[in-house]
Amino acid sequence: MPLQPERYPARSPLISPELEGQLGQLLDRLESPVTLVCIVGEDEKSAEMAAFVNHIAGLSPRLSRKFLAPGEDPAADGALDASLLPATGIYAGEEFGRMVFHGVPGGKEINGFAAALLNAGGAAKPLDKPTLKEIARIKKPVDIRVCVSLGCHHCAQLVSAAQRVAWENPLATAHMIDANLYPALVEQYQIQRVPLTVLNGEKTIPGGKTMAELTTLLARL
Amino acid sequence: MAHMINQALEPFSVMGYHREEFRPFSTTDLLGHWSVLFFYPADFTFVCPTELKDLTEQYPGFQAEGCEIYSVSEDTHFVHKAWADASGTIRAIPFPMLADPAGVLARQFGVLVEEEGQALRGTFLLNPEGKIALYEIHDMGIGRSAQELLRKLQAAKFVHEHGDQVCPAHWHPGEDTLTPSLDLVGLL
Numbered sequence: 278m279p280l281q282p283e284r285y286p287a288r289s290p291l292i293s294p295e296l297e298g299q300l301g302q303l304l305d306r307l308e309s310p311v312t313l314v315c316i317v318g319e320d321e322k323s324a325e326m327a328a329f330v331n332h333i334a335g336l337s338p339r340l341s342r343k344f345l346a347p348g349e350d351p352a353a354d355g356a357l358d359a360s361l362l363p364a365t366g367i368y369a370g371e372e373f374g375r376m377v378f379h380g381v382p383g384g385k386e387i388n389g390f391a392a393a394l395l396n397a398g399g400a401a402k403p404l405d406k407p408t409l410k411e412i413a414r415i416k417k418p419v420d421i422r423v424c425v426s427l428g429c430h431h432c433a434q435l436v437s438a439a440q441r442v443a444w445e446n447p448l449a450t451a452h453m454i455d456a457n458l459y460p461a462l463v464e465q466y467q468i469q470r471v472p473l474t475v476l477n478g479e480k481t482i483p484g485g486k487t488m489a490e491l492t493t494l495l496a497r498l
Numbered sequence: 499m500a501h502m503i504n505q506a507l508e509p510f511s512v513m514g515y516h517r518e519e520f521r522p523f524s525t526t527d528l529l530g531h532w533s534v535l536f537f538y539p540a541d542f543t544f545v546c547p548t549e550l551k552d553l554t555e556q557y558p559g560f561q562a563e564g565c566e567i568y569s570v571s572e573d574t575h576f577v578h579k580a581w582a583d584a585s586g587t588i589r590a591i592p593f594p595m596l597a598d599p600a601g602v603l604a605r606q607f608g609v610l611v612e613e614e615g616q617a618l619r620g621t622f623l624l625n626p627e628g629k630i631a632l633y634e635i636h637d638m639g640i641g642r643s644a645q646e647l648l649r650k651l652q653a654a655k656f657v658h659e660h661g662d663q664v665c666p667a668h669w670h671p672g673e674d675t676l677t678p679s680l681d682l683v684g685l686l
Contacts, residue, residue: 291678299680325675384676391685402686427676429665437684457673470656470664483656485663 280317280344282334285327291383292332303391304337307398312368313342316359322458326363326381339398358452361459369397375443380455384427389436389453396444404441411492412445419449419495422475424456424468431485432472438488439474442495449495502608507628510602514568515578516594523568523596525628532565532651533624535596537609537617539638541573541581541588549619549641551587556644563651565623567593572615574599609635623651625658 292300315330317323327344334342347359357364361379368374374397382390395401404412421439425432436453443451456463456471466473466481474482482494511524528535536553538546553560553567560567571578575597582588582595596603598617604610609620619636631654636642656664 291675293677296678296680299682303682303685322675381675383678385679387678388681388684391680395685426665426667429667431663431665456667457670463667469667471667472664483664484660 279349280346282327282331282342282344284344285324285331287328287331287335289325289329289332291325291329291381296387297332297336300333300391301336303395304340304398306395306400307337307339309397309399310339310341310370311394311397312370313340313365314345314353314357314368315342315365316345316347316353316357316362318347318362320362322381323363326365329381330365333394340394356450361452361454361462367393367397369399375447375450376440377450377452379452380458382427382453382455385430385433386425386427386436386453386455388433389440392437393440393444396441401441401444404445408488408492409445411489411496412442414492414496415442415446415448415498416496417448417498418477419498420452420477421449421495422452422454422478424454424462424466424471424473424475426457426471427455429471434487435472435474435485435491438486438491441488442491502622502630502633504629504631507624507630508606510606512596512598512602513575514594514596515575515582517592518579518582520575520579523594528566528568528624529628530626532563532626532655533628534560534565534567534647534651535603535607535620535622535624536567536569537604537607537620537622538569538571539614539616539619540571541577542584546571547585547587549644550591552642552644553593553647554587554591556648557592559648560651563648563655565651568596569593570596570598570603570617572598572601572604572610572617607633621647623647623654625654631658 313330317327330342334340356373357366357377365378367376376393423436423439439451443449456468509525514523578595598604601610604617609618622633623631625631
């Protein structure tokens with residue numbers, strides 16, 4: 278039995294009337310349907326994210342949402358990595374946009390989340406040709422995981438860049454991970470400062486990066 | 499008041515006492531690796547040995563980070579030796595004890611109290627290029643923590659190697675989600 282959106286609150290306390298107005302203004306720009314696929318557990322953060330997704334989805338007729346329990350859709354479990362719940366993937370209609378959020382994108386991370394929606398909805402700011410060329414130079418599959426804390430502006434910029442790379446290049450997938458929710462991850466990578474980017478589960482890169490720095494790194498993999 | 503961050507070490511040469519031997523130390527000894535200059539008022543005082551003992555206990559951590567410690571007072575190297583001969587704590591110090599009776603180093607780092615001929619409790623961390631990465635200066639009676647200094651060294655090394663595009667992470671599991679803060683300008 279699929280999880281029904283009504284199971285969760287329709288509104289999130291994280292989205293104030295002012296923010297709702299700002300998001301509404303942004304989401305009016307969406308040109309095509311965007312689906313939020315959210316894998317949720319029974320934990321508190323999953324319920325918080327479900328309400329957040331419900332609230333956001335109600336701000337534009339072009340947005341829809343789908344809630345899944347872990348194990349319900351093995352393909353989604355794999356694509357979104359259901360080992361880190363809640364996991365929310367951004368889809369362009371039915372097509373996976375390779376942009377995933379683990380945790381609740383509060384604080385500065387709302388910017389990356391909004392940017393991902395704009396990417397998938399065909400409403401993102403256009404990139405210049407040199408940047409698109411750099412992104413196209415990525416020739417090998419790359420899984421980009423940016424471990425963040427929600428108050429870190431360096432993190433938000435990097436997440437937005439990584440998500441854009443993933444949107445533009447089908448070989449890349451970008452995950453934002455609110456490391457505070459996943460102590461085992463913090464322990465595994467000894468994360469004391471953020472952002473920390475993990476590429477293909479192996480290479481770690483500390484610190485903020487511009488789009489140009491990121492694409493240079495990825496092209497060298 | 500001007501700050502001293504990123505100021506470069508000026509040329510100097512002083513005598514020092516290290517592992518029961520006297521030898522000169524100069525600018526070049528402090529280059530090519532991280533260095534701590536640890537000023538204290540005078541040998542044969544009470545707070546100083548506890549601070550120096552604390553540094554001795556944490557010394558392996560500093561060595562692991564590729565950092566050498568140099569304690570400095572306005573005593574001569576002969577007085578350092580006499581203090582080491584008289585105190586097991588001082589004898590156990592594994593790092594060089596620099597002698598600055600002319601105040602060359604203490605003046606350079608702005609910690610010399612001229613009328614007393616003693617240095618304030620100043621700690622200066624120099625990067626491998628000999629530039630000041632961080633410093634703290636305490637009044638005479640306020641002691642310092644070697645453990646905290648080691649943490650700062652690790653942070654300074656990180657920034658030196660990776661740039662300053664990072665935020666410290668203080669993990670508090672169960673913390674409330676931060677209220678979203680949207681930057682419309684960046685998105686439109």
